[in-house]
Amino acid sequence: MHFLITGGAGYIGSHACLRLLDEGHEVTIVDSLRRGHQGAIDAIRSAGGDRVAFVHVDLSDTARLTSTLVDRRIDTVMHFAALTYVGESMEKPLEYYQTNLGGGLSLLEAMREASVRRIVFSSTAATYGEPPPEAMPITETTPQRPINPYGASKLQFEHVLRAECAALKDERPLAAVALRYFNVAGSDARGRVGEDHRPETHLIPICLEVALGKRPHLTVFGEDYPTPDGTCIRDYVHVEDLVDAHVAALRAIEPGRFKCWNIGIGRGYSVREVLESCRRVTGHPIPAQKGERRPGDPPSLYADPSAIACDLGWQAKHTDLDGIVRTAWEWMRRHPRGYA
Ligand code: UFG
Numbered sequence: 650m651h652f653l654i655t656g657g658a659g660y661i662g663s664h665a666c667l668r669l670l671d672e673g674h675e676v677t678i679v680d681s682l683r684r685g686h687q688g689a690i691d692a693i694r695s696a697g698g699d700r701v702a703f704v705h706v707d708l709s710d711t712a713r714l715t716s717t718l719v720d721r722r723i724d725t726v727m728h729f730a731a732l733t734y735v736g737e738s739m740e741k742p743l744e745y746y747q748t749n750l751g752g753g754l755s756l757l758e759a760m761r762e763a764s765v766r767r768i769v770f771s772s773t774a775a776t777y778g779e780p781p782p783e784a785m786p787i788t789e790t791t792p793q794r795p796i797n798p799y800g801a802s803k804l805q806f807e808h809v810l811r812a813e814c815a816a817l818k819d820e821r822p823l824a825a826v827a828l829r830y831f832n833v834a835g836s837d838a839r840g841r842v843g844e845d846h847r848p849e850t851h852l853i854p855i856c857l858e859v860a861l862g863k864r865p866h867l868t869v870f871g872e873d874y875p876t877p878d879g880t881c882i883r884d885y886v887h888v889e890d891l892v893d894a895h896v897a898a899l900r901a902i903e904p905g906r907f908k909c910w911n912i913g914i915g916r917g918y919s920v921r922e923v924l925e926s927c928r929r930v931t932g933h934p935i936p937a938q939k940g941e942r943r944p945g946d947p948p949s950l951y952a953d954p955s956a957i958a959c960d961l962g963w964q965a966k967h968t969d970l971d972g973i974v975r976t977a978w979e980w981m982r983r984h985p986r987g988y989a
Contacts, residue, residue, distance in 0.1 A: 651675040653723045653765070655708065655756065656730030658685025661771065661833060661888060663693060663842040665727055668892040670697035677721045679714065680730065681707040684847075688988030692841045708752030711759050718763035725767040725902075727895060728756060731803070734850060735775060735945055738799035749802035750809075757813060757823075764821060767902050769895050772807055772827040772909065774884075775800030779947040782875070785917075786953035789829075789909055797945050807909065814907040822905035826898040831884035831913035831952050833891055835973045836980035843980030844888075845987030852920060853885070853974060856927035857981045859935045867935060869920055871942035876949055880920035884913035884951035887967035887976070897961040913952025914965040926970045930978050 652669055656662040657678030662685070666676045676697065678690060682705060694701045702721060706713045708730055717723075731749045732738065738745040753770075760768065777787055778794040795801040810825040834853045836843040844854055858864045872879040894912045901908060918926075928935050957963045967973050 650724045651677065651722055653718060653721070653726045654678050655726065655728045656680055656685060657693065657703075658682060658687070658689045659729060660844045660846065661891065662727070662729035663689040664837055664888045665729065665892045665895055666693045666701070667696055667837060667841060668889070668896060670700060672896065675700045677702045677704065677717060677723065679704045679706050679708075679717060681705070684732070686845060686988035689842050696841055708748070708755050711755045711762075714756060714759035715762040718759055718765045723763070723765050725769070725899065726756065726760060726765060727769045728753065729771045731771065733799065735797050735799050736850065736943070738797050738802070739945065742798035745798040745802045749799070750805050753806040753809065757809065760823075766821050766904065767824045768810070768826075769898050769902070770806065770810060770825060770827045772829045773800060773803050774829055774831045774911070774913070774950055774952065776804040776807065776829060777950070780950075782949060785949055786915060786951050787911060788953045789911055789956055811907040814905055819905075824902045824904045825907045826902055827907070827909040828894055828898060829909060829911050830891060831886055831911070831950065833888050834885045835887040835889065835967065835976040838889065838976060840980055840983060843984060843987075844977060845984070847987075852923055853927065853977055854981070856924055856935055857931065857978055860927065860931035860933035860978075861981060861985050863985070865936070867924060867937045868940035869924070869937050870940050870946060872939055873942075874948040876919055878919050878921045881946055882917035882919050882949040882951065884915070884917050885923070885970060885973055886913050886965055887973045890965040890967055894957060894963050897957070897963040901961055910957035910960070911952040911954055912957065913954050914968050915952055915954045916968075917949060917951035918970050922970065923974075926974050930971055930974045
């Protein structure tokens with residue numbers, strides 16, 4: 650099959666490209682390189698040779714997306730391109746809606762024009778907002794009440810996909826799957842691509858940057874949450890398991906149907922537990938300081954991934970936190986300056 654991968658130069662998109670190439674598929678990457686990296690494209694090219702194409706384009710360019718879909722004879726789209734910082738979305742809501750919702754609309758328009766009717770969309774646990782502790786673990790039917798423009802823009806695009814799948818009198822109805830990711834972590838086992846966010850705001854890479862000597866310490870955002878050790882709890886899912894879920898989702902994609910699944914390991918780890926794991930894996934003391942709570946951080950978020958296990962047989966293989974952290978550390982140790 651031939652896939653269009655939006656955001657293929659980013660963290661998750663680049664891992665998806667490698668997985669699809671490993672399965673023998675072709676990939677055409679579209680990326681604006683605003684947040685993605687040329688280095689990731691180079692790594693994907695060296696893995697896939699002439700089964701990889703790259704088109705440097707912004708999602709707002711519907712005409713170019715359409716011609717790419719037609720010229721490259723695309724069967725299926727995996728849509729990763731997005732702005733993904735919760736905090737930044739509170740400062741620049743318009744940019745978030747423009748990119749995550751507007752960019753998605755442009756892509757769907759191009760897909761309709763080009764008669765490409767299959768899409769797997771990167772959604773997020775941020776669409777659930779701040780469910781109460783008794784709502785844990787989160788199922789797909791937990792009410793979606795996002796508390797920031799990032800989560801809201803992703804949820805709105807889910808609504809658009811759902812409506813487009815159900816469009817009346819559509820001779821070629823859309824087939825769509827939304828995967829709601831929890832906290833994605835780790836790197837390709839073979840070290841071909843990895844995580845390089847600028848700025849970095851995520852817990853595991855920040856701990857590892859301290860171990861590399863790039864930062865003096867970790868600041869723990871709040872130690873007075875109603876959790877066993879007072880720090881926030883999250884569900885960390887390995888990026889390779891996540892891309893496996895995308896491949897599994899392809900088996901379920903059906904014209905005229907919108908489907909969604911949570912992607913997590915089904916248990917949470919606290920910030921303290923993650924810090925301890927990073928200390929064990931790196932052998933570095935990773936100093937930590939107590940900080941204020943970060944606005945918009947729910948105390949606890951973890952998935953009930955049983956729906957996708959039951960429907961598609963997908964289950965995370967990496968359930969050991971040290972194992973997840975180790976793959977992130979391997980890549981970071983070898984690429985202390987990321988793709989730079
Ligand atoms: N944290 C710290 N110090 C830091 C960075 C993070 O204490 O320097 C804490 C946060 O407060 C949070 C936990 O570590 O409690 C995890 O934070 P991340 O920033 O790594 O991840 P988030 O849970 O905030 O966000 C992730 C994704 C979002 C997604 C969200 C949904 O990055 O895209 O999960 O669950 F929306």
